[in-house]
Amino acid sequence: MAKNRVIFFIHKEVHILDLAGAVQAFYEAGYYGHPYDIIYVSDSPGQICSAKLQLSGLKPYSTVKIVPSDIIIVAGFDLRQLPSTRKNKFHNWLRQAASMGATICSVCTGSFSLAEAGLLDNRECTTHWKYTDRLKEEYPAVKVLTNRLFVKSDNVYTSAGVTTGIDMVLFLLEERHGAAFVYQVARELVVYIRRDGGDSQESIYLQYRRHINEDIHVVQDWIIGNLQKKIKVEQLASLVYTSPRNLTRLFKATTGITIGQYLEKLRVEKAIHLLHQRSKIGAITRQCGLQSANQLRHIVKKHTGSLPSQLRALP
Numbered sequence: 001m002a003k004n005r006v007i008f009f010i011h012k013e014v015h016i017l018d019l020a021g022a023v024q025a026f027y028e029a030g031y032y033g034h035p036y037d038i039i040y041v042s043d044s045p046g047q048i049c050s051a052k053l054q055l056s057g058l059k060p061y062s063t064v065k066i067v068p069s070d071i072i073i074v075a076g077f078d079l080r081q082l083p084s085t086r087k088n089k090f091h092n093w094l095r096q097a098a099s100m101g102a103t104i105c106s107v108c109t110g111s112f113s114l115a116e117a118g119l120l121d122n123r124e125c126t127t128h129w130k131y132t133d134r135l136k137e138e139y140p141a142v143k144v145l146t147n148r149l150f151v152k153s154d155n156v157y158t159s160a161g162v163t164t165g166i167d168m169v170l171f172l173l174e175e176r177h178g179a180a181f182v183y184q185v186a187r188e189l190v191v192y193i194r195r196d197g198g199d200s201q202e203s204i205y206l207q208y209r210r211h212i213n214e215d216i217h218v219v220q221d222w223i224i225g226n227l228q229k230k231i232k233v234e235q236l237a238s239l240v241y242t243s244p245r246n247l248t249r250l251f252k253a254t255t256g257i258t259i260g261q262y263l264e265k266l267r268v269e270k271a272i273h274l275l276h277q278r279s280k281i282g283a284i285t286r287q288c289g290l291q292s293a294n295q296l297r298h299i300v301k302k303h304t305g306s307l308p309s310q311l312r313a314l315p
Contacts (some may be wrong), residue, residue, distance in 0.1 A: 003037045004176075005070050009041045009061060009090070011077035011113070013050045017162050018107040020075035025169040028188045034177050036071075039064060043090060050078045068101035071172065076108025077160055079131070091117035101155060105168060108161030115139040123153040123298045128161035129212075147254070149210045160212070167210065186209055208262060210253040215240040219247070220262070227266055228289045233259060268303045271296060275311040284308075 006026050008019060026036045041061035048054050066072070072094070095118040098104050106114050112125040112135065114120050121141040126132070126148045136144045145151055150159035150168040159168040165188065174182040209220065219236050236259065237247040251259050267288040274284045281293050290296050300308050 004037045005037045005039060005067075007039045007041055007064060007066075007070055007072045009072065009074045009110075009113075010040060010055060010058060011046050011075070011110075012044070012047050013080070014047060014055075015076045015078070015108060015162070016049050016051050016053060018110070018165055019049075021163055021166040022073055022075070022107060022169045025166055025173065025185060025189060027182075028185050029173055029177075030189065032181060032184045034173070034181065049202035061090060066093075066097040066100055066102050070097070070102040071105065073098055073101055073105040073107065073165075074113045075165075076106075076110050076128070079109050079112060081136075094119060098155060103155050103157065103172070105157040105159070105172070107159050107165035107168070111135060111158045112138075114156065114158065115142050119156055120153075120158070123156060124151050124153045125153060125156070125158040126160050127158060138161035139313060146214050149212060171210070176224075208257060211254050213254045214241070216251055218312070219251065219259075223259075223263060224266060227263075227270060228287050230289065231263060264299060265303075268299055271300055271308070272304065275300075275308055278312055281308065 001209065008023065010019065016292040023038060026038055029036055040055070040058050041064055042058040043061065045058050045060075046054065046056040047058060069168055074094075089121070091113070094104060094114070098119055104114065104119060106127075108128045109131060111120065111125055112131075114125070115135060117137070120139065120143075122143065124143045124145050125135075126137050126145045129146065132144050132146050135142060148160060149164045150157060150171065152171070157168055159165050170182050173185060209217070211217075218240055222236065222239055223231060233248060237244045240247065242250070248259060251262070255262065257265075267290065271284055271288050271290075274287060279287075281296065284290075285293055285296050288296065297308055300306065300311065304311065
């Protein structure tokens with residue numbers, strides 16, 4: 001099987017976890033059938049991490065010929081090591097890679113390199129919460145978003161930093177290889193995939209969780225863990241000590257969908273999983289918190305175009 005490539009650019013004073021989390025996710029992908037060649041490049045054959053670990057054997061970035069299928073990731077680093085005038089060649093290399101269609105990513109303060117290269121002009125992006133104001137001030141053409149784990153804008157991806165680099169890589173892997181695959185990788189990494197661990201259908205659990213509003217995460221976690229119950233907005237609002245009206249507004253603003261839509265998507269996802277396991281209709285109805293087999297039939301047909309009996313018959 002031909003391998004895809006992921007190329008990590010390493011600045012001086014790179015932050016270890018910004019680099020290592022993303023590296024490990026791609027490394028584990030190989031164990032589940034989608035190997036990646038991992039290449040480490042820099043503008044020096046050796047770099048020292050911010051934690052003073054010495055890295056060596058780094059390839060000159062200029063010797064790597066980029067192809068459209070490549071993923072390039074700029075790991076976060078100490079911003080005091082941002083000599084923009086000395087890295088013009090590197091920024092040109094990044095621009096050329098982006099223009100070829102390669103996927104360009106940053107973890108944490110790596111976004112400043114992308115911004116310096118002009119790749120974030122008029123794009124939505126994010127960075128570590130501590131540096132969002134600085135990114136806005138130094139690069140006014142950049143549309144910096146807060147309260148986001150990572151942001152995709154065409155072929156440019158930016159993440160908020162540290163462990164969110166793992167979230168971003170899992171999203172990249174999901175785009176390329178599907179939700180079921182990325183769940184295997186996440187399980188291997190033993191990371192919180194912003195979902196309850198009881199079900200094996202991933203897409204709804206990975207979607208609508210790419211934010212950092214802890215109150216909404218609490219509500220989402222409770223819904224996932226209590227899907228079999230009759231769920232009321234008043235009950236959810238009490239979990240985070242707010243009013244039903246405010247929670248309804250905040251949930252939509254944070255996730256992009258309403259509580260009702262989120263709940264229905266979760267129930268459909270779980271129903272499909274149970275149908276594939278050939279569970280009994282009555283058991284599926286109860287576990288999904290539905291009132292009747294007719295309601296199950298209605299929502300499954302609405303979301304999939306198929307009847308429960310058709311999905312249950314699939315191998």
